[in-house]
Amino acid sequence: MLGDVKDASGASIRGASVAVVNKSTGLARQGTTDGTGRFNFPDLPAGVYTLKASQQGFKTFERTEVTVNINSVTRVDVTLAIGSMGESVTVSAEPAKLQTETAEVHVNLMGAELTNLPVPLGRNYQQVYRMLPGFAPPSNSHSIPTNPARSLEFTVNGTSDDQNNTSIDGVSTAHIQPPHVLSYIPTLESIQEVNVVTNSMDAEQGLAGGAAVNLQTRSGSNAIHGSAFEHHTDQHLKAWPMRFGDVALNTGDKPQASYDQFGGTIGGPIKKNRAFFFVSYESTRDHRTGSRTVTVPLPAMLRGDLSRSPTPIYDPLSGNPDGSGRTQFRVLPGDPNYALCNTVTNPSCLNIIPAARMDPIAMKIASLIPANNIARERNNYFVSGPFAFDRHQVDSRFDYNVNSKLNLAGTFGILHYQTNVPTVFGEEAVGRPIGGSSNPGHGHGNTYRLTVMGTYIFNPNFLMDAHYGWARQGTASEQPDLGKNIGLDVLGIPGTNGLRRFESGWPTFEFGPDSEDFARVGLNENFMPYYRRDPQSQYVVNFNLIKRRHNIRFGGDFYQMALNQAQAEFITGGFGAQGGFGFDRGITLRCESVDPVTGNCEKISPSSRYNSIAAFVIGQASRAGRTLQVPDEYHVRARLFSAYARDRWAATDRLTVDYGIRWEYFPIPTRPDRGIERFDVDTGKVLLCGVGSVPKNCGFETSKAGFAPRVGLAYRLGDKSVLRAGYGLTRDPYEAMELIRANYPILIQVKRESPDGLTPAASLSGGIPPLQVPAENSGILDIPSDYAWGGYPKKLDRGYIQSWNLTFQRELPWSFTGQVGYVATRSIRQLGLVDVNAGQVIGAGDDGKPLLARFGRTASTVLLQPVGTGRYDSMQVQLQRRFTAGLSLNVSYTWGKAISPNENSSFTPNVQAVAYMSRNRALTSTDRTHNLGITNVWEIPLG
Secondary structure, three states, X not given: OEEEEEEOOXXXXXXXXXXXXXXXXXXXXXXXXXXXXXXXXXXXXXXXXXXXXXXOOEOEEEEEEEEEOOOOOOEOOEEEOEOOOOOEEEXXXXXOOOOOOOOOXXXXXXXXXXXXXXXXXXXXXXXXXXXXXXXOOOEEXXXXXXXXXXXXXXXXXXOOXXXXXXXXXXXXXXXXXXXXXXXXXXXXXXXXXXXXXXXXXXXXXXXXOOOEEEEEEOOOOOOOEEEEXXXXXXXXXXXXXXXXXXXXXXXXXXXXXXXXXXXXXXXXXXXXXXXXXXXXXXXXXXXXXXXEEEOOOOHXXXXXXXXXXXXXXXXXXXXOOOOEOOXXXXXXXXXXXXXXXXXXXXXXXXXXXXXXXXXXXXXXXXXXXXXOOOOOOOOOEEEEEXXXXXXXXXXXXXXXXXXXXXXXXXXXXXXXXXXXXXXXOHHHHEEOEOOOOOOOEEEEEEEEEEEEEEEEEEEOOEEEEEEEEEEEEEEEEEOOOOOOEHHHHHOOOOOOOOXXXXXXXXXXXXXXXXXXXXXXXXXXXXXXXXXXXXEEEXXXXXXXXXXXXXXXXXXXXXXXXXXXXXOOOOOOOOOOOOOEEEEOHHHHOOEEEEOOOOOOEEEEOOOOHHHHHHHHHOOEEOEEEEEEEOOOXXXXXXXXXXXXXXXXXEOOOOEEEEEEXXXXXOOOOEOOOOXXXXXXXXXXXXXXXXXXXXXXXXXXXXXXXXXXXXXXXXXXXXXXXEEEEEEEEEEOOOOOHHHHOOOOOOEEEEEEEOOOOOOOOEEOOOOOOOOOOOOOOOOEEEXXXXXXXXXXXXXXXXXXXXXXXXEEEEEEOOOEEEEEEEEEEEEEEEEEEEEOOOOOXXXXXXXXXXXXXXXXXXXXXXXXXXXXXXXXXXXXXXXXXXXXXXXXXXXXXXXEEXXXXXXXXXXXXXXXXXXXXXXXXXXXXXXXXXXEEEEEEEOOOOO
């Protein structure tokens, strides 16, 4: 809070006493005006204050309703009238607030508005972002176990959604693996205020090119307050969930659906004016019936009767090695399966598998596949089951005004959740999730958040505030039947499962590429199960020095984040830790024509879904494999360093200049005992950083010259208007932790694939070959040519985001303010995940891959590197009435355009040929030409 104290003639009053008192907690600060009549109280906690100003020979001035927002500057100019100090002039109404001291573009969302606005189910404050200028509508993201807080994904002013930073009580709380969401969302009732900065940020704001969000939790006060709430909806309050593609299923009662959110708060004094507490509890219970329709083989198919097939079924063990000369399956009299033949319609008994060729392992699996319950061949199995998501969350805060110089506060939050997601084949054969979440089975975990912070006043013109924050997201997602080696011990398939819990359960069995012909049996997702313990901590310290007309602030922060995970998810794809088999149509097709020059098949027989199920019934797979996670748990660590200095200079009574510089340094992440891995594009080998002769930094080059200037001007055009202009630069903070967490040789994989699509790659009885763990002694490893790679290049040329705005704001009648501005960003050297082994020659296919000719490498080789420049230009308009006389109104309108070659840092551009990279330039998927948001709160004069 700052302002000027003057007399009725406009002359500055030097040495006037100024005091501010927080109306809720009694926190008090005192000061005197300087030689220019200015007072300044930096770093005041957000809240409502009473301000008093006095000087000998003048009446005491008092304003009783002065709101101080986080990350904002409140100006209160005082005019003292001549008279006795015993006389006073009291002003109780708060004026419309103009942003007169900073040039950033920001919005403040007050806790009262958030709790009173009709926030959609979930009670997440981020839902209100859709009403703010420059925001694309936020969306839900990821499964519940990955994102139990149900944080939303959003983009701001055309920048990457990986470039937003949210701080809770001064400490960042990003989700480490997918940084476009948060690890923790406080309960709605625990939020005091949310400050959202979207352009031309102050030098103090870091790690954000899109939005820097500052959230402050509520503290207790000198009065005890409490609240309770419940929000409920169920199927009786909703319309029938129409299945427009399947009218026959629209029968019976509505599916059960119950959504409850309830909780309460209590807060008050521990000791009046000294110590306070606040606790909030919220419970979410989402229970509903999910349903899904999938395609299952008809019972006759699983018995070997494929006589209804429109295409021939050929024996892959007959004929020639190139697939030609194969004989069509038929059953002869005397065979146990001859009874399946209808000699009237199929006199030759073709397309029926002899009993001796029916694979016994396949028959075990087939016995667990339910029969179709809808009389048709596709989408012929309907199933429903109960989905449940339960979450319990507590947020608490304790404040202690130790003395007039020292204030301390601490917050603690815990989120506990569990989910149960049914699968289409249940415990017997698992299959895909029915609905509610993309992760089948049981999810559970706890997320913790702790913050300790304090402010110390050395003298009225010099103070320090410091914050320490720690958070850890713990989550697990486990499919049904985990703990039992279904593949190895029940089905008897060699090479499946393993000795560790995450390697147990069902293998995967799929029919056709991506199981297009029939629904997968067994494990549906190759990333299941997973166990994650991902901590982060941050140390922040800031100093504030008031020197005449300069408000100087400087400080730094140290941010640590880590992934500690068990998840055998190979970036190449393929099957997971339990192993798997794929049965494609080609195994039971026949080559009809062979190229006499190359010896390759150039024409094959017609195919149908019957061909893929035939390959399964005889146990001949077109592909098989398994991923091995070598350590029981893998780890990766990242450290981010930042420092800044900023001066907010009151150049004149009307002009404020805000200028500063921020420095950021992001070293390459490491493992706990060594560096990460690097793919050497010059040798085609993998380097284990810090192993053998390989240096710990692997020769990575990262710049330490990450300086980012910020400058802003705010000029008051009289008492009711202000013109602002600002420019800021932010380094791209994307760390790509998910990309680098588990490369080769942390994960290794065995893959067997048909060389020509016709020849079987493996059999169920033969199983999956054992995996060989490579020796790491030398630190330099050969990598199989079909193993994909994802990591950092030797030299990471990080990009940056430029933002600028020119804004005019005006105080309007009836407590309104309005503003209009030009807001723009440029994402210079926008990062992306680029496959440096992508084909570079149109029409050349694999022959155009650069690493194929050099090293015989066929797999993708993805590196984090710049792909081009994104741009965003907009006009942003706001009309705002702060909550006054029981009414608030906010109207926001954005007319903008967002163009980018790769809209998010974690995306892969569509075109990866270097010569054609510019072809990626297009409107982003989140581009909205027009975006209008209107919110209001009206305090009804009843009750």
